[in-house]
Amino acid sequence: MKNTQLDMARLAAMDAVQATRLLHRVRDETLAGRTPPIAPRAVIDASWQRMARLGLDPDRGTSSVLLHRDELEHRRRSTLLAEVMQTLSGGLAGIADTSRQIMVVTDEHGRVLWRQGNPAVMRRANDICLEEGAAWTEHTTGTNAVGTALAMGRAVQVHSAEHYVHALHNWTCAAAPVHDPRDQRVLGILDVSGPASSFHPAMLPLVASVAQLAEAEMRERHRRSVERLRSVAAPILCRVGGRAVAVDTHGWTAAVTGLAPVDRIALPKSVRAGRMWLPSLGQCAVEPLPGGWLLRVEEENAPAESGADAASRVVLDLSRARRASVSVSGAAGSWQQELSPRHAELLYVLALHRGGRTAAELADDVFGDRSKTVTVRAEMSRVRRNLAGVLAHRPYRFREEVAVEVLRPEHPGDLLPHSVAPAVRAARTPAAGQ
Structure with a gap:
């Protein structure tokens, strides 16, 4: 019975050859459906399960159809990441070079837009198609730091045989999402990759810190743009x-x-x-x-609270791993909004409980702690600000006259994969998803 689990600190403390052998054995035993000597890390195990459901061949290559040069340049010009490339590069490119690794920046679809770092490692990266214009989602390349960070919405490190595809077992990588501070949408992934021999557990917090630094820079740029808009709008609003x-x-x-x-x-x-x-x-x-x-x-x-007459149907779309959204439609038209992970959790729980949930019940559903009512009320206040004609309170609920539909992923285990909310975790079992 598996009673222990791998972690990066333990791997780093082991002899490199011993660690590699252990990872290969864990992977081989797990993929064969047998009990490994030690459990894979939870984030890796979950990714391997997704790859198995996809029917991805672990012996496949990592080739990818590259973007045409004009499409690559268009994506570079269109992303906010271009504005913070100096910050990303200044924070990581030099470190990647000296540590025999490369820095990679992708868009929100996992397409490599830029890469910098050690020239010899870049040449080796061409052999696994880790080059500009290539696709590095889990669907195309299996478990890897870029694709798994996209799938999970958080920073991930993948080392050696933790990669699902055998061709990547000589590589190590650490990646973190970079979010648009205006709407929390994932803009892309910042990654450092290199030969497995260059593995170090400190690389993941470093990559995550540089990603956060870039987000802070974008946040400041946005604050200045709002100030400029305010200077134009204020005199207009006076009239x-x-x-x-x-x-x-x-x-x-x-x-x-x-x-x-x-x-x-x-x-x-x-x-x-x-x-x-x-x-x-x-x-x-x-x-x-x-x-x-x-x-x-x-x-x-009429006041916004009476807007329920305008809304008759709500569709909560949770079918995509990283792009939860809510659509509202009625006699006055239709409207759609992407949801933050927390708001997606709250609306999902309310869709399950049409009779409503108190703040304490929602705190238990989302945090596993009934005492976190202040946090729940603050989040629900933000949700209701945008869905005033759809949501009621005391208790929190969808209005009775509004039809609610939830679009779930094909497999229950893929429901809001980033979430650790007890209500969501309970719904990921096949029986709950039926």
Whole structure:
């Protein structure tokens, strides 16, 4: 019976040859359905299970159809990561070079956009198709730091035979997601890879720290852009009668009049000038501003809490590992918003319990701790700010007149894979997912 589990510190303390042999044995026994001498790390075991469900051949190669040069350049120009490449490179490229490794930056689809580092290792990386334009998701390359970090939404280190595909067993890699601070969407992955002999457990916290540094830089850039929008919008709002708010293209509030101030208003993916219904405001007249939008609330609107008449159906889409979203539709139109991991958990629990949940019950469902009611109330306040016409409280629940549908992944084990919420973990068993 497995009663111990591998960890990176233990591997680092072992002789390199001994550690490699142990990892190979753990992998071979696990993939064969037998009990290994020590359990693989939980994040690796979960990834191996996903690969088995996909039917991925562990003896396959790592070849990939590369992006054409013009498509590669387009993706480089289109991503916010281009603005912080100097920070990413300055934090890791030199270290990667001296430690016989390379730094890799991918987009949110796992496509390699940039790589820098040790020239000899870059030549070796070409042999496994770790080059610009290549795809490195789990679906294409099996368990690897880039693809598994994308799947899990958190920093991951994968060493030697922890890779699912045999061709990567001579490699070690550490990767962390880089998030857009405006909406927490994953922009891409920062990774350091090299020969297995260059493995060190400290590389993962280093990569994660540099990713966080880049996020902080983007956060400051965004703060300055909102300040610029505020300087343009403030005099306009002084002349506008009634209720209005100026927001940037991601819904962050720059200036407001006649409304309670909020940090952010959820906008649909496609916004254009004209009339638009928003769950948090009702029917609005939308006008462009430099770097954002002016939303003028039409005065015939009822207060936002009565907006349930406009919403008749909610679709909670949890079918994609990293892109949970909620869609609201009704007589006034439709609207969609991507969800943070925490908000996806909360809405999933409320979809399971149409009769409603108290703050203490939600705290137990999400945190396994009924005392965390203050945290739950704060999160639910943010959720209800965007779904005022859909959610009620006392207890928290979807309104009775709103039909709710949950789109789950094909396999229950892939439900919100990043989540450790007790309610989600219980739903990952095949019986619960039926």
